[in-house]
Amino acid sequence: MSWREAAQPVRMQRVAVLAPADLLRDVLVRVADAGVVQFEPDGRGGEAARRLHRVRSGDVAPKLAASRPDLDALEGAGRSDLLAGEAELEGHLSAAVRHGAVAGLVGWCPTPDLPGLTANLTAVGGAVVPLPMPVGVDPPTLLRSKGPVHRSFAGLVRTYGTVAYPDVDPTMAAGVAYVLMFGMMFGDAGHGLLLMAAGVTLAIGRPGRLARWRPAWPFVAGAGFTGILFGLLYGEFFGPTGVLPVLWLAPLAEPVRLLTAAVGSGAVLLSVAYAVAIINRWREGGPRLAVYASSGIAGAALFLGIGSVAGGLYLSSDALAVAGAGVAVMGLVLAGIGFFAAAAGGGAAGALQAGVQVFDAVVRVGSNLISFARLAAFGLTHSALGWLVWLGTATLFGTGLLGAFAAVGLFVVGNALSFALEALVAGIQALRLEFYELFSRVFAVEGRPFQPWHVPTEGAASSGEAS
Structure with a gap:
């Protein structure tokens, strides 16, 4: 598989079964057993639906019998x-189109699953016929x-919306951007070691009660890793304890430098978002x-x-400023x-x-970039909390045996509260930057998720399943 194929949703084929x-x-x-076809909306229910209404007790996982069952026996x-x-x-049977002795339904199937589905249906007298893509209708996204x-x-992308079928899949880039922003605030x-331990x-x-959260472990461990990375750069280990040397800067000592780095990081992330957005707009509507x-x-x-x-x-370079002004005017x-062409009535x-939309675009560019200053602001908050806890710990430790016990308690409780508070705040703020500053550019239209019809056959292993 080429990198271009890997960076886009699974190719879909319109098919007639x-x-x-x-x-x-x-x-x-x-x-149904294969679970790789999404049909159009179902037709009306029948006798089985009426009997189900009489015997249903809560939600059930539907199954199908390999051969036509006796509905009276099932109800009994x-x-x-x-x-x-x-x-x-x-x-689905009621929604089928019938012509003479032939019946069929139209739906969508992932292209890689077509050969297996075709062989499966041919064995019982069925067929899968590829159809042309309908004009003006995008396939569902998988x-x-x-x-x-x-x-x-x-989960980051799904929470925001469904990627449109022609668009680039931004999942990995979005995840990396999130954990980097989180780490800068949670340095x-x-x-970070505690968070990575939680991921492990x-x-x-x-x-066992954590088993349902197991799929999130790379996300949690990644956030812990970037917290460790920025902690090493800041020289922070449960606060400014002196255990680690400062490899880059101490946030409280150089807040302006940290703020500059945060805004610069935002500029890089916005540049990547614009690059992906240009590709998406081209795929959605062509060069115009x-x-x-x-x-x-x-x-x-x-x-x-x-x-x-x-x-x-900033650099006192007139040439750069003039060139930038020209590019901005363009x-x-x-x-x-573009706004005028889309305006109703002209x-x-x-x-x-x-004109109003152009003014809004200028304001948004500036506000979106400055919004990344929160990476520095909340990084400073984390460092300030760690400094307060460490200062109190060091002060109590020199006041005798009772003070030493109090110092240990303050260090443990203070770091626990700081960890919980900053993990929550950094997580929310990184999500806010991801959604409002980055995704708002990458996504212009929303797709619809691929939802294949999948009902396993009783007593048989499922022959296929949507990935």
Whole structure:
């Protein structure tokens, strides 16, 4: 698989599942067991649905019988699982298009699963016919599962929305950006070790009550690793205890330098977000959308131009400032054209609307970049809490035996509270930056998730499952 294929959702194929009308149930049972086809919305329910309503007791996991069952016997035995499966099957059977002796349904199937599905259905007299993609309708999205790290980071993207089918899969980049931002705010090697230990505990799955959180272990361990990394750079180990030397800067001693680094990190992350956004706009609407969209080349030029002007003023470089101003003006013009073209009605009202949107775009670029200053602000807060706990500990420790016991208690309790508070705050703030500053550029349209119909056949191993 090439890197381009790995960076986009699984390719989908529009298909028609066909069978002789009298064999359609057998074919659909195999489709359900394979779990790799998403059909259009179900049709109406039938006799099984009515019987299920009479015997249902809470939620049940539906199953299907390999051969047509006796519904009276299922109701009498209270087999709500098989009745639930038959009810779903009835819905699809009623939605099937029939022409003479042939019946079929239309749906979506991942391209890699087509050969296996075709062979499976051919064995019982069915067929899978590839269909052309419908104009103006994007397929559902299925992101590739690339291992435990990718699955752990995927929750970030799913929480925000579903990646549109033509777009780049941003899962790994989003996860890396999140843990780096978290670590910059949570920079303490001791606290990072505790968080990494929590990740290892989740990976082991013990105690048993933590087993359901096991898929999140790479996310937690990654956040702990970056906390350790920035703790080493800051010289923090459960506060400024002097255990570690300062490899880069001490936050409380050099807050301006830390603030500059935070804003610079934000500029790099925004640049990556714009690059991905340009690719997405091109795939969604072609070169015109990529050029004129505020999250495309127009917005990237405005961002780059404003950054160059700021850099020129900071470095006293007139040439850089003038060049940046030119690039920013070009971005404003392109964005204005795009806003005007999208405005309803055009004319003076459209021009006014476009002008307001251009002004908003300029304000957003500046505010989004400055928003990354919170990486420094909350990093300073973490360091200040660690310093207060360590100062109190050192002061109590020199006041006798009772003071030594009090110092140990303060050190343990203070670090526990600092760890809990800062882990929560850093986690929320990193999520806020991810969603509002980065994802708001990467995503312009939302896709729909691939939701294959999957009902296992009773007494048979599932022949396939959506990844």
